[in-house]
Amino acid sequence: MHELSIAESLVAIIKEEMDKHDVTRLMKVKVKYGQISAIVPEALETAFQALTQGTRMEGAKLETEEIPLRARCRSCGKEFSPQGDDLYIMTCPFCQTEFGHEIVSGKELYIEEIEAE
């Protein structure tokens, strides 16, 4: 349940951005998280709602989008997204090499944009 501390950091960033752009009401915030980041979007939403009650962020919609896992093969160097059951042994579809690949994306956690007035 580290979503609460993540939500706290999120709220701090939004506050800074709202002050910077001189806006008083938050409508929407968009967060992107990687497929293997340890984020449960529902838990993040609940924490965000709890933390923003009675503030200028209250009632804002938290939109989350998952960034799929992409890996670069350790032997042929081509990029691929592992499919279905193969998620974690990860066979390269081009040269069949198993495991030891490099993560290109799928670990992110960032705020992309906010909508406010």
Added chain:
Amino acid sequence: MQIPVVRNILEANVVIAKELNKIFLQRKILALNLMSSPGAGKTTLLERTLADLKNEFKMAVIEGDVQTNNDARRVAATGAQALQINTDGGCHLDSSMVLEAVNKMNLEGVDILFIENVGNLVCPAEFSVGEDYKVTILSVAEGDDKPEKYPLIFAESRVMLLNKVDLLPYVDFNLERASNFARSLNKEIEIFPVSAKTGEGLDSWYDWLRQEVAKKKNL
């Protein structure tokens, strides 16, 4: 209006982690973030390591726990400097807690700082505490599918210690399967099967520590 932001949500944690990393670099301390589920044997392994290497290195420990200072007392019994952090319900250590602890410690001449995280395979993986490496301990009684179920922590770790190998005859645990899963997203991970109880396999872990301490001193 739409306001593009594009900021890492955990940027505040990253900033303090970098500060810690600088302190460890200046003092040439090898800092290791030890993570595992509760009961995997983190503290036992640490006690054993501290006792076995105490004539070789000066070591210090930051103990993270939700409650109690039991672990800090166990570790202090080996003669190492130990400081307890209670997270009061928090499921992980973050860099500000570790910085506060580091400021209270005497790090003069310390070669290795072990930061024992809260027992949990999920949350600690997201929060750097300025360490050189993350070390994950998995005990064979937990099952060989753990690296598959908790990919991030194994993808982020430099070392996986497979603890309690003395129990292998009694549990269904395939070392190769667990190792392959841990390597799927991590070509650099070093895997050491050990038993903190019998001492089996610990020499390889100690050799790795010796090598990394030497590397850090020469940076």
